[in-house]
Amino acid sequence: MDYATFLQLLDTTLRLATPLLFACLAGLYSERAGIFDIGLEGKMLMGAMCAGTVAYLTGSVWLGALAAIVGSLLFALVHGLASITFRGNQLISGVALNFVASGITVLVALALFGQGGRTPPLEGGARMGEVTLPFADALRSVPIIGPLYADVISGHPLLVYVGIALVPATWWLLYRTRFGLRLRAVGENPASVDTAGVSVARLRFAAVLIAGILCGLAGAYMATGLQAGFGREMTAGRGYIALAALIFAKWRPWHALWACLLFGFFQSLALRPDVLQSVGLRVPVPVLDALPYILTVIVLAGLVGKAVPPRAGGEPYVKER
């Protein structure tokens, strides 16, 4: 494997890790606030459909992204309603919303475009343009670092950089602000937050809605940045990989970034079977596909340190009477 192939792999890794990262951070906010979110997948899919549709109809990728956020928020609201207001089973609610999203996205896309559940291919302003970072072309000739900067780090859709910037932002919000402290507390011990006079329901809704926005962006990136349009089931289990990454990262922002990059790397390897063969490894592609899940099970088994979820996760809060 030469340096150029390696850079290509890294480039694809970054592109494929971005939707995982958005969804993973979405799950992080929600689960840190004590609301399990199996429905990341469905919200992403909903976001992707809305983004693809609106971007095609209006020709504007940003209106598409806005629509993605709205569509995903709608599902987040239902999830909040079921798991916070009506104290229903959060896991079942997430599973249900995934099914609804899987069906409804195809129904709408078929009704609007009739192309087998796809949106027509997006072009021009309806796609997320690639951002060239400053000095990318000037530095390209510098050995080793130059191509790395120009080809891997520079030249991605804007949301790739937004996703990476969200990692320190999330860290700061969770660990350095009052809101973050309360958010984490409400996931560990909601009664203490309630005693302090802060509304548990409002905090949890805030977290669930933040998750909705992030999943919408993940979907928008999938439909307008990574690919040119929405296709049925285009998220292909990424919501669950993000969930796996979240556990792998033990619900911490920086670790989430590394976990998503790792899983994105597996995905990019699965796209390039020739690379593994060239270094003499014969790994079947399905094994690479399954690696994130296998790794997560290993983490869950406690073989690599124990993954302890937020203590109040999954439990509806009932105020004392």
Add this chain to the structure above:
Amino acid sequence: MNSLPKWADVVLVPLISLILAALVSALVLLAIGQSPMQALTVMVKGALMSPQGWGYTLYYATSFIFTGLAVTVAYHAGLFNIGAEGQAQLGGLGVALCCLMLPWPHWSLALIGAMVAAAVFGAAWAAVPAYLQAKRGSHIVITTIMFNYIAAALMIWLLVDFLRPPTSMDPASARFPATVSLPHFHQLPFISDFFLRYTPDGQVRLNPAGEPMYQKVPANISFFLAILACVGTWVLLWHTRLGYMIRAFGKSEKAARYAGISAVKITIVTMLISGALAGLMAINNVMGQAERLLQNSAEGAGFIGIAVALMGRNHPVGVFLAAILFGFLYQGGAALGLETTIPIELRIVVQGLVILFTGALDQMVRMMLGFAFRARRA
């Protein structure tokens, strides 16, 4: 809050959830410019108004009974088994290996062998998540989801690299020998009369040899095994010591521990039974219908098991009825795809909505009913 009479909780809550799901689906249909009434008519006609329709409805229902029971058994121990899909796929692998590797003289012996294989493979796939939950406290929902994906990858790998006949391109195993073919409804005594083919003037259609001809349907003898599984699950849960321990553990883990019930043992045994039931589904779809192992053989039936169990209030009778309802939804949905421009994906939407209303928004339904009952009493 829980002031509802028992009959209302058992009958009205699922019924109203179903009506809500149907209403939302109707709104979705209206929004995409289709007619809900037309959809319902086509579905009823396609699934219930002809013997052939019933042949398909009951075939789907058979699979859903098995996966519904799998989710039910786990539910009673307080475990949410989302992994029935993967367990059913592994069950299919067991059936395929059993049917392809061994020379069975008669289908009845092959059926017994395949049932054992399906149950063992399904249970084995549930064993790891069960062990991790029992010993390591890792959440069974997450691990079973992961195992669904691992199962899907495993099946692709096995089918493409090992089980695929060298001459074939598609990722599927070789056909099973004809001797292991299970009797379908149109081949069973008494029942077959419903599936006779008629000429336009009402005569029974005969083949050149002078024998009556039948409509071929996928529903097969596994349907009766599914009913037996319902009875067996009922006996297990409410009339055995193990069932008592499972339910006690599900109601209160602390109380069960105090009563000397081993949490590790109950978690693992329950999940093994649950996985075995999910695996048994494969005798219906793999051995009874496809007669070879296909990629994604379970086709989502494992997930429908969740809807069936919730809709059936986690009772075998309810599971049976809910499975028939979902069999109707599946066959009716297929009829929609054939006869109208309404996409077949409508059934996934309905499935999701049923799960949402019966499993997550059930408190909302109860509150609504509670208001109604209190208003009547006042």
